[in-house]
Amino acid sequence: MAMLADGNLIPGFVAACRVHLDAIEPDLRVLEAGGAAGAEVINRVFRAVHSIKGSAGFFAFEALRRFSRQLEGVLMRVRDGALAVTSPLMDAIRAGVGHLRAMLDDLEAGDRVHADAELAILRAFQDEGPGAPVVARVGGSRARRFNLASDAVRSALRRGLHLYHARAYLHADVDARWQSPLAFLAGVLAVGECLDAFIDTSAIGDLTSDGDACIIMLFASVLEPELLPGALKLPMAQIEVLNLEGPRGALRDVIPPPPDTFAREPRQP
Numbered sequence: 001m002a003m004l005a006d007g008n009l010i011p012g013f014v015a016a017c018r019v020h021l022d023a024i025e026p027d028l029r030v031l032e033a034g035g036a037a038g039a040e041v042i043n044r045v046f047r048a049v050h051s052i053k054g055s056a057g058f059f060a061f062e063a064l065r066r067f068s069r070q071l072e073g074v075l076m077r078v079r080d081g082a083l084a085v086t087s088p089l090m091d092a093i094r095a096g097v098g099h100l101r102a103m104l105d106d107l108e109a110g111d112r113v114h115a116d117a118e119l120a121i122l123r124a125f126q127d128e129g130p131g132a133p134v135v136a137r138v139g140g141s142r143a144r145r146f147n148l149a150s151d152a153v154r155s156a157l158r159r160g161l162h163l164y165h166a167r168a169y170l171h172a173d174v175d176a177r178w179q180s181p182l183a184f185l186a187g188v189l190a191v192g193e194c195l196d197a198f199i200d201t202s203a204i205g206d207l208t209s210d211g212d213a214c215i216i217m218l219f220a221s222v223l224e225p226e227l228l229p230g231a232l233k234l235p236m237a238q239i240e241v242l243n244l245e246g247p248r249g250a251l252r253d254v255i256p257p258p259p260d261t262f263a264r265e266p267r268q269p
Contacts, residue, residue: 009182010107012182013059016055016182017051017056018101018104020052021048021052023044024045024097027042027044028093028094031045031085032094034085039079042078042079042085043079045075046072047189049068049071049072050072050189050193052068053065053072055185056068057194057199058181058185058197058199059181060199064100064103064107067099067100067103067115067118070096070119070122070126071093071100071122073122073126073151074089075093076151076155077125077126079155083125092118092122092125095121096122099115099118126151146165148242152193153218156220161192161220161221162220162221162225163218164218164219164220164228164239164242165217165219165239166234166239166240167214167215167216168214168234168238169214173233173238177233178233181215184215187232188232191221191228191232192221192222192223194217195218195219195220196217197217198215199213199214199216225241
Protein backbone atom coordinates (compact mmCIF):
# COMPACT_ATOMS: atom_id res chain seq x y z
CA MET A 1 0.00 0.00 0.00
CA ALA A 2 1.24 3.47 -0.86
CA MET A 3 0.59 4.75 2.65
CA LEU A 4 2.94 2.20 4.19
CA ALA A 5 5.33 2.12 1.27
CA ASP A 6 5.80 5.89 1.45
CA GLY A 7 9.32 6.35 2.78
CA ASN A 8 8.29 9.59 4.47
CA LEU A 9 6.50 7.57 7.17
CA ILE A 10 9.51 5.50 8.18
CA PRO A 11 11.61 8.29 9.79
CA GLY A 12 8.61 9.17 11.97
CA PHE A 13 8.26 5.53 13.02
CA VAL A 14 11.96 5.27 13.88
CA ALA A 15 11.90 8.59 15.76
CA ALA A 16 8.89 7.50 17.81
CA CYS A 17 10.61 4.23 18.76
CA ARG A 18 13.75 6.08 19.82
CA VAL A 19 11.69 8.48 21.93
CA HIS A 20 10.24 5.46 23.76
CA LEU A 21 13.72 4.05 24.44
CA ASP A 22 15.18 7.39 25.52
CA ALA A 23 12.24 8.02 27.86
CA ILE A 24 12.82 4.82 29.85
CA GLU A 25 16.54 5.41 30.44
CA PRO A 26 15.89 6.94 33.91
CA ASP A 27 13.64 4.00 34.77
CA LEU A 28 16.29 1.49 33.71
CA ARG A 29 18.82 3.24 35.96
CA VAL A 30 16.36 3.06 38.86
CA LEU A 31 15.95 -0.68 38.32
CA GLU A 32 19.71 -1.20 38.02
CA ALA A 33 20.28 0.64 41.30
CA GLY A 34 18.38 -2.07 43.13
CA GLY A 35 15.95 -1.57 45.96
CA ALA A 36 12.18 -1.43 45.62
CA ALA A 37 11.08 -0.02 42.27
CA GLY A 38 7.48 1.12 42.02
CA ALA A 39 5.05 -0.66 39.76
CA GLU A 40 4.80 2.47 37.61
CA VAL A 41 8.53 2.34 36.82
CA ILE A 42 8.29 -1.23 35.61
CA ASN A 43 5.07 -0.53 33.73
CA ARG A 44 6.62 2.40 31.84
CA VAL A 45 9.46 0.20 30.60
CA PHE A 46 7.00 -2.51 29.59
CA ARG A 47 4.72 -0.05 27.76
CA ALA A 48 7.62 1.42 25.81
CA VAL A 49 8.70 -1.97 24.46
CA HIS A 50 5.05 -2.94 23.94
CA SER A 51 4.53 0.16 21.79
CA ILE A 52 7.62 -0.60 19.70
CA LYS A 53 6.40 -4.16 19.14
CA GLY A 54 2.97 -2.97 18.04
CA SER A 55 4.38 -0.33 15.69
CA ALA A 56 6.80 -2.81 14.15
CA GLY A 57 3.93 -5.20 13.48
CA PHE A 58 1.88 -2.52 11.76
CA PHE A 59 4.78 -1.51 9.54
CA ALA A 60 5.69 -5.13 8.80
CA PHE A 61 9.22 -4.94 10.26
CA GLU A 62 9.11 -8.57 11.30
CA ALA A 63 12.62 -8.93 12.74
CA LEU A 64 12.06 -5.91 14.99
CA ARG A 65 8.62 -7.17 16.00
CA ARG A 66 9.91 -10.64 16.88
CA PHE A 67 12.79 -9.35 19.00
CA SER A 68 10.75 -6.70 20.84
CA ARG A 69 8.16 -9.40 21.57
CA GLN A 70 10.80 -11.48 23.36
CA LEU A 71 11.90 -8.49 25.44
CA GLU A 72 8.27 -7.59 26.14
CA GLY A 73 7.65 -11.13 27.41
CA VAL A 74 10.40 -10.81 30.03
CA LEU A 75 9.17 -7.38 31.14
CA MET A 76 5.63 -8.72 31.38
CA ARG A 77 6.77 -11.38 33.85
CA VAL A 78 8.52 -8.69 35.91
CA ARG A 79 5.38 -6.53 35.88
CA ASP A 80 3.21 -9.48 36.91
CA GLY A 81 5.52 -10.44 39.78
CA ALA A 82 6.74 -13.70 38.23
CA LEU A 83 10.34 -12.44 37.96
CA ALA A 84 12.39 -10.54 40.51
CA VAL A 85 14.63 -7.71 39.36
CA THR A 86 18.21 -9.00 39.64
CA SER A 87 21.54 -7.99 38.16
CA PRO A 88 21.48 -10.82 35.56
CA LEU A 89 17.94 -9.83 34.57
CA MET A 90 18.93 -6.17 34.16
CA ASP A 91 21.94 -7.22 32.08
CA ALA A 92 19.53 -9.09 29.79
CA ILE A 93 17.12 -6.15 29.57
CA ARG A 94 19.98 -3.73 28.86
CA ALA A 95 21.30 -6.02 26.12
CA GLY A 96 17.80 -6.23 24.65
CA VAL A 97 17.33 -2.47 24.63
CA GLY A 98 20.76 -2.06 23.04
CA HIS A 99 19.81 -4.51 20.32
CA LEU A 100 16.57 -2.65 19.62
CA ARG A 101 18.60 0.52 19.11
CA ALA A 102 20.93 -1.30 16.71
CA MET A 103 17.98 -2.58 14.70
CA LEU A 104 16.44 0.89 14.50
CA ASP A 105 19.74 2.26 13.18
CA ASP A 106 19.26 0.12 10.05
CA LEU A 107 15.76 -1.31 9.69
CA GLU A 108 16.40 -2.80 6.28
CA ALA A 109 19.29 -4.85 7.69
CA GLY A 110 17.32 -5.86 10.78
CA ASP A 111 17.31 -9.54 9.86
CA ARG A 112 21.09 -9.46 9.52
CA VAL A 113 21.75 -7.89 12.94
CA HIS A 114 22.81 -10.95 14.91
CA ALA A 115 20.86 -11.42 18.13
CA ASP A 116 21.38 -15.09 18.99
CA ALA A 117 23.06 -14.34 22.32
CA GLU A 118 20.48 -11.72 23.37
CA LEU A 119 17.56 -13.96 22.38
CA ALA A 120 18.97 -16.95 24.25
CA ILE A 121 19.31 -14.92 27.44
CA LEU A 122 15.81 -13.43 27.14
CA ARG A 123 14.25 -16.83 26.48
CA ALA A 124 15.94 -18.21 29.56
CA PHE A 125 13.88 -15.79 31.64
CA GLN A 126 10.60 -16.81 30.03
CA ASP A 127 8.29 -19.69 30.80
CA GLU A 128 5.92 -20.03 27.85
CA GLY A 129 4.22 -23.26 26.88
CA PRO A 130 3.55 -24.53 23.37
CA GLY A 131 0.26 -22.64 23.24
CA ALA A 132 -3.04 -23.07 21.44
CA PRO A 133 -2.73 -21.15 18.19
CA VAL A 134 -5.53 -19.53 16.27
CA VAL A 135 -5.09 -19.07 12.52
CA ALA A 136 -6.27 -15.87 10.88
CA ARG A 137 -6.29 -16.25 7.10
CA VAL A 138 -5.98 -13.20 4.89
CA GLY A 139 -6.47 -13.18 1.13
CA GLY A 140 -6.92 -16.94 1.12
CA SER A 141 -3.16 -17.52 0.99
CA ARG A 142 -1.47 -15.88 3.98
CA ALA A 143 -1.81 -17.26 7.50
CA ARG A 144 -0.50 -16.09 10.82
CA ARG A 145 -0.92 -17.76 14.20
CA PHE A 146 -2.03 -16.01 17.37
CA ASN A 147 -0.95 -17.95 20.45
CA LEU A 148 -3.87 -17.92 22.88
CA ALA A 149 -1.80 -19.67 25.56
CA SER A 150 1.01 -17.11 25.51
CA ASP A 151 2.17 -15.24 28.60
CA ALA A 152 0.63 -12.07 27.16
CA VAL A 153 -2.82 -13.63 26.91
CA ARG A 154 -2.58 -15.29 30.33
CA SER A 155 -1.51 -11.99 31.89
CA ALA A 156 -4.40 -10.11 30.28
CA LEU A 157 -6.94 -12.66 31.48
CA ARG A 158 -5.51 -12.69 35.01
CA ARG A 159 -6.02 -8.92 35.14
CA GLY A 160 -9.64 -9.26 34.06
CA LEU A 161 -9.24 -7.84 30.56
CA HIS A 162 -11.49 -8.82 27.67
CA LEU A 163 -9.83 -10.50 24.70
CA TYR A 164 -10.68 -9.44 21.15
CA HIS A 165 -9.83 -10.27 17.55
CA ALA A 166 -10.11 -7.09 15.47
CA ARG A 167 -9.64 -6.06 11.84
CA ALA A 168 -8.83 -2.54 10.67
CA TYR A 169 -8.68 -1.67 6.97
CA LEU A 170 -5.81 0.63 6.14
CA HIS A 171 -7.66 2.96 3.77
CA ALA A 172 -11.22 2.81 5.10
CA ASP A 173 -10.42 2.80 8.83
CA VAL A 174 -6.89 4.04 9.47
CA ASP A 175 -6.45 6.56 6.66
CA ALA A 176 -9.96 7.92 6.88
CA ARG A 177 -10.30 8.10 10.67
CA TRP A 178 -6.81 8.21 12.18
CA GLN A 179 -4.70 9.72 9.36
CA SER A 180 -1.72 7.41 9.96
CA PRO A 181 -0.89 3.93 11.31
CA LEU A 182 1.02 5.49 14.22
CA ALA A 183 -2.00 7.56 15.21
CA PHE A 184 -4.18 4.45 15.03
CA LEU A 185 -1.72 2.50 17.18
CA ALA A 186 -1.66 5.32 19.74
CA GLY A 187 -5.45 5.13 19.91
CA VAL A 188 -5.32 1.36 20.35
CA LEU A 189 -2.77 1.55 23.17
CA ALA A 190 -4.81 4.28 24.89
CA VAL A 191 -7.68 1.84 25.51
CA GLY A 192 -5.93 -1.52 25.82
CA GLU A 193 -3.05 -3.75 24.82
CA CYS A 194 -2.19 -4.92 21.31
CA LEU A 195 -0.98 -8.44 22.11
CA ASP A 196 -0.09 -9.17 18.49
CA ALA A 197 -0.77 -7.67 15.08
CA PHE A 198 0.13 -8.10 11.45
CA ILE A 199 -0.73 -6.83 7.99
CA ASP A 200 -0.74 -8.60 4.63
CA THR A 201 2.21 -6.94 2.90
CA SER A 202 1.55 -8.86 -0.32
CA ALA A 203 -1.33 -6.47 -1.03
CA ILE A 204 0.86 -3.35 -0.83
CA GLY A 205 1.13 -1.63 -4.18
CA ASP A 206 -1.51 -3.86 -5.78
CA LEU A 207 -4.79 -2.44 -4.49
CA THR A 208 -7.82 -1.43 -6.51
CA SER A 209 -10.68 0.86 -5.58
CA ASP A 210 -12.61 -2.25 -4.46
CA GLY A 211 -9.92 -3.61 -2.16
CA ASP A 212 -8.09 -2.65 1.01
CA ALA A 213 -5.24 -4.16 3.03
CA CYS A 214 -6.06 -5.22 6.54
CA ILE A 215 -4.48 -5.07 10.00
CA ILE A 216 -5.32 -8.13 12.10
CA MET A 217 -5.02 -7.63 15.86
CA LEU A 218 -5.16 -9.75 18.98
CA PHE A 219 -6.25 -7.13 21.49
CA ALA A 220 -7.01 -6.94 25.22
CA SER A 221 -8.94 -4.18 26.94
CA VAL A 222 -10.90 -3.39 30.08
CA LEU A 223 -13.62 -1.96 27.83
CA GLU A 224 -16.81 -3.96 27.36
CA PRO A 225 -17.61 -5.19 23.82
CA GLU A 226 -20.28 -2.55 23.25
CA LEU A 227 -17.82 0.28 24.02
CA LEU A 228 -14.80 -0.91 22.05
CA PRO A 229 -15.98 -0.06 18.49
CA GLY A 230 -16.45 3.58 19.45
CA ALA A 231 -13.06 3.73 21.16
CA LEU A 232 -11.23 2.17 18.19
CA LYS A 233 -13.46 3.88 15.59
CA LEU A 234 -14.15 0.51 13.99
CA PRO A 235 -17.45 -1.10 12.93
CA MET A 236 -18.83 -3.70 15.34
CA ALA A 237 -18.64 -6.30 12.53
CA GLN A 238 -14.83 -6.05 12.54
CA ILE A 239 -14.42 -6.86 16.25
CA GLU A 240 -14.89 -10.37 17.62
CA VAL A 241 -14.99 -11.25 21.34
CA LEU A 242 -12.85 -14.27 22.28
CA ASN A 243 -14.31 -16.51 24.97
CA LEU A 244 -11.55 -18.88 26.07
CA GLU A 245 -13.75 -20.62 28.65
CA GLY A 246 -15.57 -22.68 26.02
CA PRO A 247 -14.25 -25.72 24.12
CA ARG A 248 -11.26 -25.22 21.85
CA GLY A 249 -13.34 -25.98 18.75
CA ALA A 250 -15.68 -23.08 19.51
CA LEU A 251 -12.92 -20.65 18.60
CA ARG A 252 -13.78 -21.25 14.95
CA ASP A 253 -17.17 -19.70 15.64
CA VAL A 254 -15.85 -16.53 17.27
CA ILE A 255 -13.02 -15.92 14.79
CA PRO A 256 -14.46 -16.20 11.30
CA PRO A 257 -11.72 -15.71 8.70
CA PRO A 258 -11.79 -12.44 6.72
CA PRO A 259 -13.13 -12.62 3.16
CA ASP A 260 -10.95 -14.17 0.45
CA THR A 261 -10.30 -10.69 -0.92
CA PHE A 262 -9.74 -7.37 0.80
CA ALA A 263 -13.23 -6.15 -0.04
CA ARG A 264 -14.69 -4.11 2.79
CA GLU A 265 -17.98 -4.77 4.49
CA PRO A 266 -20.75 -2.38 3.43
CA ARG A 267 -20.79 0.75 5.58
CA GLN A 268 -23.94 1.94 7.24
CA PRO A 269 -25.12 5.34 5.98
